[in-house]
Amino acid sequence: MVIFGAGGDLTKRLLMPALYNLARTGLLPAQFALVGLDRIEQTDAQYRAHVEAAIRAFAADKHYSQAIDEASLQRLLSSIVYMQADFSAPAAYQALGARLALLKASHGVGDNVMFYLAVGARFFGPITDQLGAAGLVTETPEYWRRVVVEKPFGHDLPSAQALNAQLRNSLSESQIYRMDHFLGKETVQNIMLMRFANGIFEPLWNRDHIDHVQITVAETVGVEARAAFYETTGAMRDMVPNHVFQLLALTAMESPASFDADAVR
Template identity: 50%
Template sequence: MPSTDCSIPAAPSVTIVIFGATGDLTRRLLMPAMINMTRSGLVGDSLHIIGVGIDPGDDATLRQALDDFHPETGGEGAVERGEAWQRLRQRISYIQGDFNQNDIYQAIAERIARAPTGNAAFYLAVQPRYFGVIVEKLADHGLMDETPNSFRRVAIEKPFGQDLQSAKALNARIIKRVAETQVYRIDHFLGKETVQNIMTARFANTMIERLWTSDCIDHVQITVAETVDVGTRGKFYDATGALRDMVPNHLFQLLAMVAMEPPNSFDAEAIRDEKAKLLKAIRVYSRQDAERNGVRGAYTAGEMNGQHVPAYTAVADVAKTSSTETYVALKLMIDTWRWSGVPFYLRTGKVMAVRDSEVVIAFKPVPHTQFENTSAGHLQPNRLVIQIQPDEGLRMDILIKQPGPLVATAPVSLDFHYADRFDIARQVGYESLLYDLFIGDRTLFQRADGIEAGWAAVQPFLDLWANGGKPDPYQPGSLGPDAADTLLARDHRIWHSLAAERQT
């Protein structure tokens, strides 16, 4: 089985400073990614890690906490540690303190000064309320000052704002103190191989790109379905909801890659220009249009996989009278020549029947005239299914003639699975993002104008749902509320069957 390592040169020497080093993101994703990068040679022994957190401890405490992290079998972070971890482990240090206080930034500066290089990347794996203050403190202490021989970059996790107004304010606050070229806004979906392959599949294959217009495509569906419930994140989730948590970032990044125009080069800014143009072309609805084209739901109590799931409003730290949604479905339109008249249907939700992230390109049916007097009957349209997780790959659904004297069709699928061709089992999705952060490639990171365009498109739904009303109920283990089916049925369409249904 071929390796994913294509003799890529190692990233330059760098010190990565992780704010929130004792948190779940660091243990579950960042550190496993850097172990994989160490093993594959994407980073060398000149990578140094400084963890910063509010929990008491020292270098040994953080190293031991990372030693003791054992994810569930096959889950995120389930990497073979071994020799690569031992090499990386000795270059991990820890600074304890308050992100609002100056002393930790002075300590960071002293640690970086002792590193073999002046290159530094600051990773903000913290609650959003700290984003602005940390960037300001870094700038105050000269930690973002670059020289001709050293770079300084800051990586910021989602959510980037809570609405259009707050996103604009946060962008302005950050860019006031550091250059836009130093800011790497992370959406971890963009680290997945299949997501990155969307552009390659489109622009490297004439047979696909020539069909990629409203002349041939009937509609597009983008689904990110989760089987997990809110769990212990009740306080965060009740203030956020499925729309804010998933749509302006994850789903819109998929939308942008699917629908963007071909860039004039694969330079980072050329790609980000086209993605931003696409997001700005999403039709901003009136209140009436938002009401007609959006569905929200919240899961009730029920059984799922033999386990009792309490209702969302029974989760700890969630208001009993909460109107926050755990499911959202939208119908969006893109006002460009290429996509005129083509609806984009998006859905995402918690405790759904299956964990499945996919993009479905539904092509228009062929003319039926030549089949009128045959037993072929109604012809199913072709589909291209881009499976993002859990079984990364691409599938084309086509029709063939059944063997025999009659002209009868049969649906078949042309399948490609990444795991059959490449060794990607140990990848957690952050390897590409961290490597690009270290080498300065901003292709997979969001730009300020793209962030704000995404919030502008969902703002009508936020305003509508903020004015009261309850989300539609749906059962755990289902595919969401009935109103989501009605959203498509109104257009004489149905949702594409998810993986669990295809397996039964």
């Protein structure tokens, strides 16, 4: 796994705690390695300390013990390496390819690689272009390559369409994962189950029985260290066209023909 934006807020609050919880519950592959890329210069040890602090601060989960499982944490930390990189420099992607080859030898990992773009949307296209030019997203029958992009996806419809076209220059649709992390929340995942697998609610889930729908975003986290992100994106684009509209779509959508990905989309 490769994370672009390894020092950012999304990585700190969500990605690293999620990886830790996968390790703790035995869902992370035994042969796993993670490369964190960002602009900041630091050693592997310094980055691992940063990751450890994030996990201890944000990995608590109401479904499990609040205590950190030290063995799982250390196992995850030992799989992490760090690279300082200029995302616009072709040399950075050549170096990344070499680092992945070294990890294959040192950690026994396979050739399946997921690139997680935990960066601003303006970087999605350039990073994907560079990955394609370096041959890092080329698939074979023996292994896959995936690219995950986070919301917000563009700043309006034309920019989102242009970004889609740019991603498709280097990737097939099956390689692209457009991620809205709100959809991973347990309550959100249960909306379709509650609606479509429930003989009580489904017959009543229509305009004849529902007066209105209200979606409240009760955030407790402020801007904190994300001032630069909000300067370019803004709170509305950060929340409404993705998180809130996804919740609205799940609430108001018609019943899909099946629950596979294409039918739901």
